[in-house]
Amino acid sequence: MATNRTFTMIKPDAFSAGNSGAILKMIEEAGFKIIAMKATQLTPATAGKFYEVHKERPFYADLCAYMSSGPIIAAILEKENAVEDFRKLIGATNPADAAEGTIRKIFAKSIEANAVHGSDSDENAAIEGNFYFSQIERIG
Ligand code: GDP
Numbered sequence: 001m002a003t004n005r006t007f008t009m010i011k012p013d014a015f016s017a018g019n020s021g022a023i024l025k026m027i028e029e030a031g032f033k034i035i036a037m038k039a040t041q042l043t044p045a046t047a048g049k050f051y052e053v054h055k056e057r058p059f060y061a062d063l064c065a066y067m068s069s070g071p072i073i074a075a076i077l078e079k080e081n082a083v084e085d086f087r088k089l090i091g092a093t094n095p096a097d098a099a100e101g102t103i104r105k106i107f108a109k110s111i112e113a114n115a116v117h118g119s120d121s122d123e124n125a126a127i128e129g130n131f132y133f134s135q136i137e138r139i140g
Helices: 012-016 020-029 044-050 060-067 082-090 103-107 122-132
Strands: 005-010 033-040 072-078 116-118
Touching: 005 020, 005 082, 005 122, 012 020, 012 072, 020 033, 020 072, 020 082, 020 103, 033 122, 044 060, 044 122, 072 082, 082 103, 082 116, 082 122, 103 116
Parallel strands: none
Antiparallel strands: 005 072, 005 116, 033 072
16 A cells, blocks of 8 residues: 655765755655654664665675765655655666656766665655654654
8 A cells, every 4th residue: 555655865975965955955845744854874784784675786885885974864754655756756776867857867976876765665665764763653
């Protein structure tokens, strides 16, 4: 069943470039409500745990190093059809393939340093949100 929540991270490249505000503005203007949010920095071990599903992929070690290289913003977002609509708003994984006007097209530097994370399913949105936040039902 589709839920109305997704999970996002503003990744280290976008955070360090000072693009967090502009990205959050695009997210809010697209109709997403922020119901939980924090700035933090992952350790390599925590990044490894978050991306464990990718551990067999050749870029896993690089991805964990990159995702722990600087601060990020983690947030839970609410909107009808949140997961699908947010994937549309961020665009393809590789910014070279991302549609015009998408967050990754505008802000991503590379396929790895691609500005934002967006959950790919309702199930993962719940798992990823719970990875960072507890008691979110009390917020928003
Ligand atoms: P997403 O769902 O669009 O974020 O893409 P994936 O789940 O396939 O990959 C997770 C993250 O790994 C991406 O957002 C990128 O940061 C990184 N990534 C994906 N593919 C590659 C790749 O081919 N090379 C490198 N270096 N990083 C990648």
